[in-house]
Amino acid sequence: MKDLQYVILKKENLDGFISRMSRLRKVSAPVAKGNGEYAFEEVDSSDRIELKYKPTIMPPKKYFMPQEETLLEFSTAKGLATKPVVEYEKMTLFGVHTCDLAGIQCLNAVFSVRPRDYNYLTRKRQIDIIGLECGDYCDEHASCSMVSAHMPSGGYDLFFTDLGDYFIVHMNTQAGEEMIEATKCFESAEETHFDDLQSFRKKKRDTFKSEVQIEPRFIPGLFDACFESSIWKELDAKCLACGNCTNVCPTCYCFDIIDEVGLDLKNGKRYRKWDSCQLEPFAKVAGGENFRKERAARQRHRYYRKFRYPVAKYSKFFCTGCGRCSRSCMAGIHLKDTLNALIKESDSKIWKKWL
Amino acid sequence: MEKVVIKDSNYRIRKGKILRTKQLTKLEKLFEIALDGGESLDQEPGQFVMVSIFGVGEAPISVCSSPTKRGSFELCVRDAGKVTGAMHRLEAGDEIGIRGPYGKGFPIRILEGNDLLMVAGGLGIAPLRSLIKYAFDNRRDFGKIHIMLGCKTSDDLLFEDELNQWFKRMDVHYECTVDRAASDWDGHVGQITTLLPGVHLETERTFAIVVGPPVMYKFVLRELIKKNIPENQIILSFERHMKCGMGKCGRCQIQNLYCCQDGPVFNYADIKNMSEAL
Numbered sequence: 001m002k003d004l005q006y007v008i009l010k011k012e013n014l015d016g017f018i019s020r021m022s023r024l025r026k027v028s029a030p031v032a033k034g035n036g037e038y039a040f041e042e043v044d045s046s047d048r049i050e051l052k053y054k055p056t057i058m059p060p061k062k063y064f065m066p067q068e069e070t071l072l073e074f075s076t077a078k079g080l081a082t083k084p085v086v087e088y089e090k091m092t093l094f095g096v097h098t099c100d101l102a103g104i105q106c107l108n109a110v111f112s113v114r115p116r117d118y119n120y121l122t123r124k125r126q127i128d129i130i131g132l133e134c135g136d137y138c139d140e141h142a143s144c145s146m147v148s149a150h151m152p153s154g155g156y157d158l159f160f161t162d163l164g165d166y167f168i169v170h171m172n173t174q175a176g177e178e179m180i181e182a183t184k185c186f187e188s189a190e191e192t193h194f195d196d197l198q199s200f201r202k203k204k205r206d207t208f209k210s211e212v213q214i215e216p217r218f219i220p221g222l223f224d225a226c227f228e229s230s231i232w233k234e235l236d237a238k239c240l241a242c243g244n245c246t247n248v249c250p251t252c253y254c255f256d257i258i259d260e261v262g263l264d265l266k267n268g269k270r271y272r273k274w275d276s277c278q279l280e281p282f283a284k285v286a287g288g289e290n291f292r293k294e295r296a297a298r299q300r301h302r303y304y305r306k307f308r309y310p311v312a313k314y315s316k317f318f319c320t321g322c323g324r325c326s327r328s329c330m331a332g333i334h335l336k337d338t339l340n341a342l343i344k345e346s347d348s349k350i351w352k353k354w355l
Numbered sequence: 356m357e358k359v360v361i362k363d364s365n366y367r368i369r370k371g372k373i374l375r376t377k378q379l380t381k382l383e384k385l386f387e388i389a390l391d392g393g394e395s396l397d398q399e400p401g402q403f404v405m406v407s408i409f410g411v412g413e414a415p416i417s418v419c420s421s422p423t424k425r426g427s428f429e430l431c432v433r434d435a436g437k438v439t440g441a442m443h444r445l446e447a448g449d450e451i452g453i454r455g456p457y458g459k460g461f462p463i464r465i466l467e468g469n470d471l472l473m474v475a476g477g478l479g480i481a482p483l484r485s486l487i488k489y490a491f492d493n494r495r496d497f498g499k500i501h502i503m504l505g506c507k508t509s510d511d512l513l514f515e516d517e518l519n520q521w522f523k524r525m526d527v528h529y530e531c532t533v534d535r536a537a538s539d540w541d542g543h544v545g546q547i548t549t550l551l552p553g554v555h556l557e558t559e560r561t562f563a564i565v566v567g568p569p570v571m572y573k574f575v576l577r578e579l580i581k582k583n584i585p586e587n588q589i590i591l592s593f594e595r596h597m598k599c600g601m602g603k604c605g606r607c608q609i610q611n612l613y614c615c616q617d618g619p620v621f622n623y624a625d626i627k628n629m630s631e632a633l
Contacts, residue, residue: 070358071366074409080450082409084364089356115601118363227630254605257598261410268410270366275598277605283631285596286414286435287478289569291609291631301608301631309611 006189009160009167013185015046020183021092028063029094030056040093049095051162054138055322059100059250060093064107064124065274071119071257072270088123092179095132099142099322101156102149103250104129109314110253128175131156135204141323143211143336149320150208151201163196211321212339219317222346223308227300231341236296238331243276245325245333246302251318252276277301303338365601368407368452369394374427375447379513382433383478384443385419388451389427396428396453399460400485401592401620405600406430406442407452414438415597417619418456419481421488431481431513457600458619461486461564461590469560470498472584474575476505476547476567480513482592482619483566487521494526499561501554504531505547505571509540528554547571551578558583564590569633576623589623593632 009017021027022044030038031048038053040060066087073083096104111120131152144150152159157176160167168189171177180186214222246252256275261268275282278299283292292298306319319335326334370391377385390396396404396418403417414436420429434443445451463486471490475483490497502521506512512531521529530550532543543550547567563579565572572591579589595607595614607614609631612621626632 071364072368074368076409080370080409080452082368082370082452083360084362084367085358086361086364087356087358110603113602115365117365117601117603118361119365122359122361253603255598256604256606257413259410259412265410270407270409270413272599272604275604275606277608282606283595283608285594286433286439287568287594289594291595297631304610305608312611 005171006193007169007171007180007186008189008193009169009186011165011167014049014167017183017185018046018049018094019044020185021094021179024182026089026091027094028060028091033057043094051095051132053095055097055099055142055324055327057324057328058248059103059322059324060096060129061103061107061250061253063089063091063093063127064104065120065253068271068273069119070269070271073267074270075267077266086119086122088126090126092128092130094130095160096129096156097132097134097322098152099144099149099320100250101129101131101152101154102147102320103322105155106251106310106314106316106318106320107253108155109316113314128179129156129158130176130179131159133159133161135162135200136207139323139327141326141334141336142321143319143323143339144321145208146210146212146214146339147216147317147319147321149322150204161197161200163193163200166193168193168197211336212343214339214343216317219307220311222342223304225346226342227304229342229345231338231345232296232300234341235299235333235338236294238333239278239295239299240331241278241280241295241298242330243278244328244330246276246278247274248324248328250320250322250324251306254282277305299333365599366454368454371451371453373445373447373449373451376445379431379515380511382435383513384432384434385514386430386432386442386445386451387420387427388430388453390453393426395425396422396456398422398428398456398485400463400489401460401482402456402458403482403597403600403615403619404430404453404455405457405597406432406438407454408438408441408445409452411441412438413452413454413598414442415457415595415600415615417482417485417592419484421485421492423489423492431478431484433478455600457597457615459617461592461620462622463489466562466564466590467496468498469562470500470557472501472503472554472556472561472563472579474503474505474547474551474563474565474567476571476575477507477511478513479566479568479571479592480504483564484514486564491527499528499557500526501528501556502530503547503550503554504529505534505550505567506531507534509533509537509542530554546574548574548578551575551582554582556582556584558585562588562590564592566592568594572633586627587622587624590620591623591626592620593618595619 111117602616
């Protein structure tokens with residue numbers, strides 16, 4: 001099998017590729033931050049890049065939907081004048097795992113649905129993505145196989161699979177081909193390379209098994225049955241409502257819109273900033289009512305926004321199995337545990353029906 | 356980071372000029388606003404706009420005038436937060452930012468030809484007034500019109516001069532009640548639910564449109580169901596603190612629904628089992 005969509009990059013040429021790319025535009029890649037943590041940061045060579053890393057503290061969402069982003073500039077100096085703006089940066093993201101590719105695909109779906117969000121879409125068009133395949137689990141919190149985000153399924157320009165001495169690279173888009181042409185570090189892929197890739201994937205399929213004992217097709221039904229579950233009450237007792245889980249989630253995108261005026265009191269900007277459904281005032285209205293007052297209702301909302309509501313609207317799960325929410329939770333609320341508890345509870349419900 | 360001006364931003368603001376203001380009660384003020392360049396707002400009764408006070412922020416406010424009113428629209432604003440507080444300091448001639456209209460309004464095409472039972476509690480009269488005015492301006496398109504209004508005290512009554520006209524109209528059945536009466540009040544006293552049992556309705560051709568605070572819905576709905584109004588002929592409008600108005604920011608989400616896009620007007624049959632709705 002000879003496939004023109006594949007090329008290879010020898011490991012010793014990785015540095016050449018990254019440094020050449022970084023001369024063309026900003027390149028961001030995972031680097032070690034100590035304490036076993038990683039983050040996407042700007043690089044100009046392959047020295048700091050970690051090829052084996054557990055999901056970064058913040059997902060690449062931070063480039064697509066920055067924590068703060070100006071939407072509008074205004075001036076009240078001579079009557080009211082406003083200027084809608086979009087901030088963007090041409091860049092290449094290197095080393096994005098399949099879970100985070102799935103996260104970006106979720107955000108794309110949200111902001112492409114009408115009314116489209118031109119701020120997001122304009123910025124997204126300026127970012128090229130190079131994926132990197134995992135051959136093994138990063139840690140015990142990952143549940144990527146449950147939502148089938150452990151295998152590549154698009155959403156990248158180039159996709160690297162580490163096969164020892166070299167990477168086999170899938171070219172998915174024109175932008176990807178242009179990167180390969182511009183850097184001239186790649187060689188064509190031969191039969192043996194495909195054999196290597198196949199045995200890599202075979203081994204991978206044996207390693208990755210669904211982390212939760214439920215088939216994906218039953219997950220929406222599980223959530224339909226569990227809205228009044230006592231599990232949410234248990235989360236209520238644990239949750240500190242800090243909002244860590246939503247901040248680090250690759251598919252959480254809720255935001256607040258805030259005005260800021262300069263010291264001249266005439267010129268200012270309107271920006272959006274990440275918000276969190278886990279925070280107490282999120283669903284509060286001027287009349288004083290709070291529609292998700294209890295932490296149980298807010299935690300439940302978070303889980304339904306991952307496993308139930310987006311299935312109806314976008315035909316996707318908005319959980320990529322990256323495990324960040326579980327890793328960052330100070331109260332030890334773990335996504336896999338919650339799902340297993342729901343499954344256990346609904347099993348007993350079904351069993352009771354037979355009595 | 357580069358920055359460019361974009362033409363098709365969703366956050367583009369239309370400039371509006373305040374033509375007239377009127378202090379309705381201590382807390383509520385009415386604003387009549389015209390868009391710059393004579394642009395039309397093109398709203399449906401029941402829709403809302405995002406109002407900008409630059410430097411303070413944006414707030415969702417329902418339009419309280421009918422689209423049959425040309426050239427300008429009205430907002431009835433309660434001083435309840437940062438933005439609405441700043442709005443209260445504005446007067447005729449001041450400029451204001453408008454985004455929208457957003458949301459699904461009252462289902463006019465479905466309501467036409469039927470009797471309307473409109474129930475408003477407190478500030479709920481503001482969104483409902485857009486439909487009342489529309490129905491008055493197209494009176495022949497509707498059957499009987501009942502308006503039931505409830506308020507805390509007679510000092511909280513909004514649009515008082517208009518209410519007196521509604522009371523005098525022969526083609527409208529209007530009643531009003533206050534929870535606590537002052538000595539000069541000669542109308543009903545009691546919760547809004549006390550008005551409903553006395554209304555004679557042809558239930559199969561009556562649509563009930565209810566707008567008010569969440570606590571009111573629970574009691575009014577019980578009365579409506581008791582009167583055998585079918586669930587899919589009950590229309591509600593909800594308050595949520597929208598930030599974007601475009602189904603993205605997540606603030607107004609009621610389970611899988613976005614109040615700003617799927618609402619704020621809902622059919623009771625569609626949302627009656629949703630725990631976060633009321």
